[in-house]
Amino acid sequence: MPELPEVETIARSLAPRVAGRRIAGVELLYRPLLRRGGRKGLEALRGRRVVRVRRRGKMLLVECEGGRTLVFHLKMTGQFLFAAEGSPRDKHIRLVVRFEDGRDELRFRDVRKFGFLLCLEGEPERACAELAALGPEPLEVGLPGFAAIIKARKGRVKSLLLDQRRIAGVGNIYADETLFGARVHPETPASSLGPEAVERLFRAMRRILAAAVEAGGSTLADSGYRDADGNAGGFQFDHKVYGRAGEPCLVCGTPIRMKRVGGRSSHFCPRCQRPPRRRAP
Ligand SMILES: [Zn+2]
Numbered sequence: 001m002p003e004l005p006e007v008e009t010i011a012r013s014l015a016p017r018v019a020g021r022r023i024a025g026v027e028l029l030y031r032p033l034l035r036r037g038g039r040k041g042l043e044a045l046r047g048r049r050v051v052r053v054r055r056r057g058k059m060l061l062v063e064c065e066g067g068r069t070l071v072f073h074l075k076m077t078g079q080f081l082f083a084a085e086g087s088p089r090d091k092h093i094r095l096v097v098r099f100e101d102g103r104d105e106l107r108f109r110d111v112r113k114f115g116f117l118l119c120l121e122g123e124p125e126r127a128c129a130e131l132a133a134l135g136p137e138p139l140e141v142g143l144p145g146f147a148a149i150i151k152a153r154k155g156r157v158k159s160l161l162l163d164q165r166r167i168a169g170v171g172n173i174y175a176d177e178t179l180f181g182a183r184v185h186p187e188t189p190a191s192s193l194g195p196e197a198v199e200r201l202f203r204a205m206r207r208i209l210a211a212a213v214e215a216g217g218s219t220l221a222d223s224g225y226r227d228a229d230g231n232a233g234g235f236q237f238d239h240k241v242y243g244r245a246g247e248p249c250l251v252c253g254t255p256i257r258m259k260r261v262g263g264r265s266s267h268f269c270p271r272c273q274r275p276p277r278r279r280a281p
Contacts, residue, residue, distance in 0.1 A: 004169030005212035013227035030094035037119025057168030078115030134168040158186035159262040241267040
């Protein structure tokens with residue numbers, strides 16, 4: 001699933017190609033994609049200019065004139081591409097945005113069909129409960145704010161990192177890489193982490209997310225992620241644990257393990273990331 005670095009890369013590749021262009025029409029090719037706003041909402045976009053494109057958590061916002069916003073969640077396989085108007089469309093195209101200049105059209109493609117779209121009116125953070133519920137951005141929150149989020153939770157640290165209401169944008173890949181970078185076992189109770197471990201976690205999360213944005217995200221076979229220009233990411237070559245089960249740890253040589261934690265596959269080094277100590281009976 002595209003996470004913060006992938007959605008950020010998509011937003012950055014999309015922005016210069018759509019900002020300032022006037023929408024001629026929006027074609028919905030797969031009805032369940034649109035969860036809010038209805039066809040009327042899409043029709044109301046006609047003649048409006050795209051003002052800006054931005055990311056919040058794992059969601060991508062296309063803000064248009066008159067306070068109208070399209071909010072996309074790419075889920076597993078959602079992607080954007082540009083194509084000449086009238087050129088053949090493959091069967092996985094779910095939505096098309098045409099522009100008045102007719103240069104090209106923007107297509108939303110989603111093989112697995114888990115992605116969704118909200119068509120909002122008004123300030124997006126107010127009009128959308130999904131956006132309002134998101135925790136702070138991991139590249140914006142400070143160490144005290146991050147520490148408060150960690151200490152307030154009884155659950156496992158891996159589940160906390162994945163909880164979008166606590167911290168927005170981190171998914172399975174970057175949670176595993178962050179935990180390895182901080183030498184914290186994914187099953188460690190979040191509230192049991194000492195200040196040093198919390199700081200290691202904070203610094204690892206920021207370093208890894210920033211490096212992944214710089215590399216254009218991670219492209220794995222299952223998501224087929226590409227930015228809006230069709231470029232694959234490069235950060236998959238820097239993964240230390242994710243997708244490396246059975247391969248030697250790059251630090252100590254111990255085979256990387258995979259285990260389900262909170263229903264999600266977790267990749268970690270059993271030696272570099274010590275399991276939490278059980279309390280004495
Ligand atoms: Zn190791």
